[in-house]
Each structure stands twice: as structure tokens, then as C-alpha cells.
Amino acid sequence: MLQQTNLADSFTVPGTSLTVNRMGYGAMQLAGPEVFGPPRDVDTAIAVLREAVESGVNHIDTSDYYGPHVTNQLIKQALHPYPNDLCLVTKVGARRDEKGGWIAAFSAKELTLAVEENLRHLGLDVLDIVNLRSMLDVHQPKEGSLEAPLTALAELKHRGLVRHIGLSNVTPTQIAAAQEITPIACVQNIYNLTQRADGGLLDQLAAQGIAYVPFFPLGGFTPLQSVVLDDVARRLEATPMQVALAWLLQRSANILLIPGTSSLAHLKENLAVADLTLPPAELLLLNGVA
């Protein structure tokens, strides 16, 4: 298949040689129900990953705790040996219990193990970007020191196992404190059309050139629902999910998208957003949704 160019333009992650298209892909939906165990349809999961990369996606978000291990193993099976420009971004800081619960795994030993397992399951010698995922509260950013786990992760970077460090589920105070310890390449927090608590932070990071990677761009486990979104989508002959992604792309140039899907049809729909421009009047309506 021919590569699409310009998947909503590229972004160079600050302090790195990593340039990625702004339209990426989040692999979490490829694991089984509740992000636990294998997918119902392995062949489709592999096909989704290959289609994404063949279409020009060069930024894939993953973690070894998805499954656990499942999405990384699928990525390796589908895409290894990787194209030179493919940036795989992973997360550490959590692990799963035997029932699929999410547990903090913040000790230096656990973080080292997590980096080693990501490397092994992805088939890599070094990880491009590793996000430290705060688990002080599993659902939302919560103040508290991240100094110890971040120092441990910085040591793994020093050892050459990690190229760049990012943060996830964090507050502005934690980001500022982290920048005293190590450069921060990107921040991955929840943000979408209806959940905009991070608006100020997003603008601050844009001013510093730091990538902001919203998770749950489509609402995650609770898909976005809005009459305004539906109306705008109808007028633009797009789907509501496409409009929600286009709104994020137009919100700020430092936003990198990683919508998750286990469906080839949804993947194609999401990638097509690169060609969707929201007119000012529709943007204004969408800005008023939250």
C-alpha cells in the first residue's frame, strides 16, 4: 500500500531526534476485555497494527502491563523488525494482579523489571520513550513526590536502556519537580472534548515545546457523547469520533493523538481525520461543549 504523507503533520519531540506524525495509535485496545488477557481476534489485532504503520503511523503507545505483555507481544509479532522511523512509547509504574487489577509498581526493582520486560517483549535493546505513570491515584493525577521512581528511571536512562523519559497522570507541580531531575519529553494525561481539566497545563507545555499526548481522546471506556458533536459531525459529513479527534488536532500543535481501536474500520476512520479541518464556526461550538 502507498504511504499516506502528512498524517496531520509531524512533531519533533523536544531534546530528541524523534519526529513523529501527530496522528499515532494507542495499542491498549488490542488486549482482551478490561485490558486483560489476549484479544478475541489475534489476526485482526495484527492487521490493525500493520495497517496503521503502512498508512504512515510512526508513533505507537503501549505498555507491558496491557494484557499484561499482550500488546507488546502483538506489536513485536506484527511489526518486528521495526521501520527505522517507528517510535514505540511505553509506560512503567504499574503492574496487574491475577484478577486484572492495577497496582502501583514504583520501586527501583519493579521499574527495572518493567523496563527489561518491555525491552524483551518488544524485541528492542533500548526504548525510545518511557513514561512514568503515576499511580498515586489510579484514575487521576494526585499530588505527591515522584522523585524516587523518577530517579530510578533516570538511572535506567543513564544505563542506556531508555532514550527519553515522559510522565503520565501527573500534575503541573510534579512535572516541574521532574524537570529538575531529568528532561521530560512528553506528558500523557486524560484530555478530550468533554474532559478539559488540563487545558492550562497543555498550554504551558506547548510554550515549552513538550508533547502532550491525551489518553482517552475518544472518551476511553465511556465513549464521548454530545449533541453538539453529533450536529457538527452531520454538517461536516464526518463521524462524531472523527470530529472529536480533529478538535484535538486543532486545539494545540503539541498534541499527539493515540486513539485506540481494535477495529480496522475504526482505524481507517481515525486516520482519515488528518484530512478533516474544522471551520471556525464549528470549532467555536465545540469549544463550548465542556
Ligand SMILES: NC(=O)c1ccc[n+]([C@@H]2O[C@H](COP(=O)([O-])OP(=O)(O)OC[C@H]3O[C@@H](n4cnc5c(N)ncnc54)[C@H](OP(=O)(O)O)[C@@H]3O)[C@@H](O)[C@H]2O)c1
Ligand atoms: N497513560 C494512561 O494512564 C493511559 C490510560 C488509558 C489509555 N492510555 C493510552 O491511550 C490510548 C487511547 O486511549 P483508549 O484506547 O483507552 O481510549 P480512546 O482512544 O478514547 O477510545 C477507545 C474506544 O473508542 C472506540 N473507538 C475507536 N475509534 C472509534 C471510531 N472511529 N468510532 C467509534 N468508536 C471508536 C474503541 O472501540 P473499538 O476497538 O471497537 O474501535 C474503544 O472502545 C490507549 O490505547 C493507550 O495506549 C493511556
